[in-house]
Amino acid sequence: MRRKNLILTATAMTVCLLAAGCSSNQTSKDADKDVTLTISAAASAQDALEEIQNNYEKTHSNITIQDNYGSSGALQKQISQGAEADLFFSAAEDKFQKLVDDGDIAKKDSTDLVGNEIVLVVPKNGDSPVKHFDDLTKSDTEKIALGTPESVPAGAYAKESLTKLSLWDKVKDKIVYGKDVRQVLSYVETGNVDAGIVYKTDALVSKKAEIADEADADKHSPIVYPLGIVKDTKHRKEAKEFYEYLQTDEAMKVFEKYGFTAE
Structure with a gap:
């Protein structure tokens, strides 16, 4: 009888150890499972984010980060409509607050x-007649690019600045x-x-555009991401x-x- 009990005890211990081993292996597998994170981010954050993500992925081999870049307004609408995203990095507080x-x-x-700043840029070839914001009213300044104010935060800040400088109507x-904003830069x-x-x-x-002038911070709402x-x-x-x-x-x-500023 005693030998039978010893055999049963040993068998039970073996089962427990095997179960514990399986549980441990499962936990380890779960901890290391491959995960793809999607971050919907303002186009202006692309260069900085990609460097940061590369650094992160080097120490988190099971994580892949994929980006969905665009205007904050368009990205906000996508998320509102159920588009898959794990994080949202907005260039405008109002678009973010909506979510x-x-x-x-x-x-x-x-x-x-x-945070960020708004600047006036011109082609680096030196042919532009624009050196300052006031030059935008010159007759030989024919085309000025900015993001659609309703959906592109940089465009909204630009319109705000031009209005406070009494230039918008002109x-x-x-x-x-x-x-x-990246399409504006490409123009x-x-x-x-x-x-x-x-x-x-x-x-x-x-490498093909340069800063001609900077908008004073008091000419637009605070730029917060x-x-x-x-x-x-x-x-x-x-x-x-x-x-x-x-x-x-x-x-x-x-x-x-x-070029971003810490908040």
Whole structure:
């Protein structure tokens, strides 16, 4: 009888050890499972984000980050309509707040991450008649590019600045609108317009456009980039970890390298 009990005990221990081993292996597999995170981000953040993501993926081999760049207004509408996204990085507070108000992003899962500036850019070939904002009214300044104000935050800030400078009514008929700030920059780089208004961060990464003038901060609303975790994310743990990484000193140094300011 005693031998039978010993055999049963040994068998039970073996089963427990095997079960524990399987559980441990399963936990390990779950921890290392491959995950693709989608971040819907303002086009102006592209260069900084891609460097930050490359750095992150080097130490998180199971994470792949894919980007959906565009104007903040268009991205906000996509998320509102159910487009798949794990994080939203907006160039405008009002577009972001719309998602918070609608319950698509929880306030506790959001933060004001960085700031930016608005600048006037011209082609680097030196042919543009524009040297300052006032030059936009010159007769030989024929075309000026900016983002569509209703959907492109940089365009809204540009219109706001031009209005406060008492220039909007004088130049509005010269405006060529772009679907996002990168399209505006490309119009300038290719010489299709005499000047454009973009974020300082876009101007700094361009090799074919240069800054002619800068808009004073009091000429437009504060330029703030909010970041948040989309409520319907299927990868909350991984999204939260990347959300927190974007706020670290390591990530902020990259943002600052590209011209963003810390909030």
